[in-house]
Amino acid sequence: MTEMLARDVEAVHRALDAGGDEVQVSLSRETAELLARVVDARARGQQVLVTRGHAEVTPSEAAELLGMSRPQVRKLMDQGVLDFRKVGAHHRIRVSSIRAFLDAERPRRRAALEDLADLQDELGLTE
Numbered sequence: 619m620t621e622m623l624a625r626d627v628e629a630v631h632r633a634l635d636a637g638g639d640e641v642q643v644s645l646s647r648e649t650a651e652l653l654a655r656v657v658d659a660r661a662r663g664q665q666v667l668v669t670r671g672h673a674e675v676t677p678s679e680a681a682e683l684l685g686m687s688r689p690q691v692r693k694l695m696d697q698g699v700l701d702f703r704k705v706g707a708h709h710r711i712r713v714s715s716i717r718a719f720l721d722a723e724r725p726r727r728r729a730a731l732e733d734l735a736d737l738q739d740e741l742g743l744t745e
Contacts, residue, residue, distance in 0.1 A: 676709070684719070
């Protein structure tokens with residue numbers, strides 16, 4: 619895996635060093651799939667966060683990543699849903715904790731959206 623990524627990184631840098639507005643490069647499927655997910659997210663207007671293993675963010679940054687208010691993030695912290703630590707008087711939330719929260723919430727949100735769609739159909743609100 620590491621050897622393949624190293625090869626892909628070198629190929630990308632060589633292609634970028636060649637200049638020009640467009641770049642052609644041959645990448646492994648795994649790297650291409652990763653890049654496609656990043657580009658897809660940006661095309662949908664989403665932010666992309668690339669971090670190291672134990673990266674931490676402030677509650678305000680976590681709120682932005684989660685698409686909710688800072689007070690709601692604090693509520694999740696107080697409930698023990700988001701792991702955090704204090705640095706002096708400041709709170710830091712691990713990005714891995716945010717990812718775990720999002721992964722756990724995805725099925726619940728999907729079910730809620732399905733229920734909402736069913737209700738809309740029952741009420742004749744959809745065409």
